Amino acid sequence: MSIDMERVAEVQRMIIALGLLVTAPLLMYRCAKWALFKVPAFRDFTTAWNARVAEKDFANTLVALRKLGLPNIPLDPLRKAGRKNAAFVHTRYQIYMFLFAFGASDLFKSAIDSIDKQRVVGSMSKSALALALVVLPLLVWQARRSPGVARYRFLLSIMSAIEACEAVMSSQPDDRHRKLRRLDDACATVRRSILKVHLIAASTGRSSPRRQRAKQHAALVVAKLQIAEAEIDRKGDGALRGLAALLVKIGNNYAIGNVGNLLPDQTLKGVAAAPNREGLRMAGVIVATGSGLCVSVLLGFPEIAIAVTTAISALFACMVIYGPRSAVAKSQELLGVIWR
Secondary structure, X not given: OOOOHHHHHHHHXXXXXXXXXXXXXXXXXXXXXXHHHHOHHHHHHHHHHXXXXXXXHHHXXXXXXXXXXXXXXXXXXXXXXXXXXXXXXXXXXXXXXXXXXXXXXXXXXXXXXXXXXXXXXXXXXXXXXHHHHHHHHHHHHHHHHOHHHHXXXXXXXXXXXXXXXXXXXXXXXXXXXXXXXXXXXXXXHHHHHHHOXXXXXXXXXXXXXXXXXXXXXXXXXXXXXXXXXHOHHHHOHHHHHHHHHHHHHHXXXXXXXXXXXXXXXXXXXXXXOOOOOHHHHHHHHHXXXXXXXXXXXXXXOOHHHHHHHHHHHHHXXXXXXXXXXXXXXXXXXXXXXXXX
């Protein structure tokens, strides 16, 4: 049995190129992070920049609480939480949006050409594929792995839900249904984040007994939020104030590190824990997306058709498993991070 040495050399070159492609963005990220936090001139600038962006983010929440009739509710922990990295979080996601658009431009061009010629034409260029499949997921993974970014995203989702409460209270009768849907989406985002709060905070190890306690407590907090949301149609403005106050308490306790005590025990008395099926849902999306990819490859589709089929499989799976408004809610959350 002879070994094709040229083929072996090609595989080696591919592995080395992939390693460099993974290492380069991580190394650049580490160097930039070190410079921003260790060099005095950069550190002073970034500290002031983060504080300024955090105050800007919180300004609308302050106005919303005042209109809700809650101007004196304690807010210091929530207000101070983002002063270390608010600007970094916004900038990161703006960069990711730019990279995503850059990586997807070739795909969109090929799709337009295919529609124009009534047949599948074009293919993803190697640079776009590398960016879309390696660099961008790597950067997003790094952002999700960063506790500071994940924590501030969670706090932003709480602020958005508070502002949605005020929007419902201030709405006109003919527009109230839209504001209520926006509130539902905002609260759904908060609930999903609470169920993952032990991961977002990065304060418990996988085998820590505190981890299971935090997960059980999170399920109770989610159930309490669902009860508060259900009261809106019956109690009106009073329920909206109660929901906003509940969100402030959760945000304050999270901001000071009380992951296992987001709400006091007396508030959760008599509440049945909400089920957490997030793991099964994610597994379903992954299986459906992988199945779409494998089927398109086995059928011999062109590269452009493989990319489109995989994307459609992922989108359809999310709509079926998470509900048809899941994409809307996720888009609103990301847009809130990018252009708040």
